[in-house]
Amino acid sequence: MREPGANGRFGEFGGRFVPESLIPACAEVEEAFRDAWADAGFRRDLDRLLTVYAGRPTPVTPAWRLSAELGVDVLLKREDLAHTGSHKINNVLGQALLAVRMGRTRLIAETGAGQHGVATATAAALLGLSATVFMGGKDMARQALNVHRMRLLGAEVVEVTSGSRTLKDATSEAMRHWVTCVDEAYYCIGSVMGPHPYPWMVREFQRVIGAEARAQCAAELPKAVPDYVVACVGGGSNAAGTFAGFADTGAQLVGVEAAGGAAISNGGVAIMHGHRSYAIQDADGQILEAESIAAGLDYPGIGPEHAHLHELGRARYVTVTDGEVVDAVKRLARSEGILPALESAHAVAWVLRAAGTAELPAGSTVLITLSGRGDKDSNSLMEIQ
């Protein structure tokens, strides 16, 4: 997985489809990121924070009992053990350091499940910045714990009441707000989406997941590389970071979307939130509302590099239903003592369904990125018990 080409494109996807007033802001972020990424000092500062603050490297844990039950060897990359409880902290520490380097005093962000919002509020507190987080009203209700965490950390949480009151609307509102304050605020996007350079930059900040997992699998597995690498996909940042570590191997890359927001499996090409990619839409090309039990996957689109990997045939995108996801949470909790986030449970659910079939033959080795922990979802799960 390489740098995007001309105009920030991965094949025909990506780009920079934003209002005229945001073009210089995106160009400034791109220049600052290129400069920082080439600077050994910036890399050292970020690596140090990832180690001494975020708790990296996260382990790879063999799922011993589940493997025996399924007849495939399952390894779990434990992003649930990173500080704040998900992979979102990796990206946010990188972007927050960049914001400071650019002289910004304020972070703005969108959030769905609240994990990106919590990570942003955390990094802002750590680095002495202020933070404003846009969140859909429906997500604020189902992820109330994370709203509380963000406020305790000192962030302002702005309720978005338009549309489906989920991540799509929060993103639109955050972008609208950015137009009004580009000079003082840095827009910290939470996934591999948005205008160039965000999809590329966020993948680079999440590459640490795949790089660590590659070395850890080499130590753990007789064949060094797993046969399958599986991750859930909302915008697709945990999947992109994981895939980046294995794209040059023979591993099959599998991205798991929510059935009710399956941009690749059920969608078509569209322009949304500053880039060209896949999104679910009606016959007139209007973007449809996604519907998923997992707030972080309740998004009608997908990041442009995933659209490109799909078209190249390098990665496969599949879907699972909410029912399968709830079963997967319970199964992993009871067989391994690990309560995954509803988002992460999508990846587990596909492995549960496919293990022992032609899709995932018995005897295969499978790495699943567990993008986050399930504490935040206790309320949602209690409601459906």
Ligand SMILES: Cc1ncc(COP(=O)(O)O)c(C=O)c1O
């Ligand atoms: C735990 C967890 N996993 C996955 C996601 C989906 O994001 P992405 O596809 O960018 O990894 C989220 C989003 O909030 C999340 O909180």
